[in-house]
Structures are given as structure tokens and as C-alpha cells.
Amino acid sequence: MEPRMHQIGEVADAVGLSLRTIRYYEEAELVLPSGRSAGGFRLYTDDDIDRLRLVKKMKPLELTIEEMRDLFTVRDRLADPATSTRDRTGLVDRLTMFAELAEERCQRLREQLDIGEALSATLRAEVTAAQPRQNANRRGGR
Numbered sequence: 001m002e003p004r005m006h007q008i009g010e011v012a013d014a015v016g017l018s019l020r021t022i023r024y025y026e027e028a029e030l031v032l033p034s035g036r037s038a039g040g041f042r043l044y045t046d047d048d049i050d051r052l053r054l055v056k057k058m059k060p061l062e063l064t065i066e067e068m069r070d071l072f073t074v075r076d077r078l079a080d081p082a083t084s085t086r087d088r089t090g091l092v093d094r095l096t097m098f099a100e101l102a103e104e105r106c107q108r109l110r111e112q113l114d115i116g117e118a119l120s121a122t123l124r125a126e127v128t129a130a131q132p133r134q135n136a137n138r139r140g141g142r
Helices: 008-015 019-027 046-061 065-079 085-140
Strands: 042-044
Touching: 008 019, 008 042, 008 046, 019 046, 042 046, 046 065, 046 085, 065 085
Parallel strands: none
Antiparallel strands: none
16 A cells, blocks of 8 residues: 655645745755655655654754754664664664753753743733832822
8 A cells, every 4th residue: 555645735734834844854855755746746655744743843952954864864774674783772872862962952941941931920020010000100190
């Protein structure tokens, strides 16, 4: 059974990425379309769509294109039954490195979120504190 093929517009809607972004990932050789229609339109499989979803998950962690490409290479080689046991050991080590990097970047994002939430709370408190004075100033100034 042949995999179902999706045109780029359908893929963009499914993944939540722009056509331009998907084309950029193709140029960067992160996610290549699995085929072309008779009219030359890019066609993607469900696996291609899953790969795009993974790229989207990597973006907030600020992985470079090279790191993303390397991670895909590691994952692809681990999924390949022809990969030797010796090679798998090194690939698992690389995958572990990526998992640790992701955890580190997630921690950095949590810290940034804490700072942002603290600022938001401070500003909300200032708004609340300023409101009675604002109302009093309106009444007294009339």
C-alpha cells in the first residue's frame, strides 16, 4: 500500500507552519518532499509531516539547522535495521547528548518564563495600586 501524499498547503495547515517555512526547511535539507505531482507540486507523506512537527518542536529550543540535521541523521540511522550494533552505541550516545541539550534548553526557557511571570505580576500589582488613585484624581479634578 502506497503512503498517502499531501500537498504543501494541506501540510502547512496540519503542522501550523507557513508555506515559506516549509520551503525553507526543504532548502536546508531538513524535510524534503517525498515526491512531486504531475504539475510539479511538492508532495509529503505522513512521515514527512511528523518530521516537520518535530522541527517545529525543536525551534523553541533554539537548535541550529546543523543540530537539527544531525539529530535527524542520528534518529534515521537508529531506525535503520542495517545499522551495526557498534554504530548504534555511538548513535545512542549522540541521542543522549541531544536529550541533555533539550533538557538544558527547557530549563533556560523555564527560567525566562519565571522572569516574565514575575514582571507580569509586578505590572498587574502596579495597575491595581494605580487604579484607586486614578479614580480619585478624576473625581477630585472635576
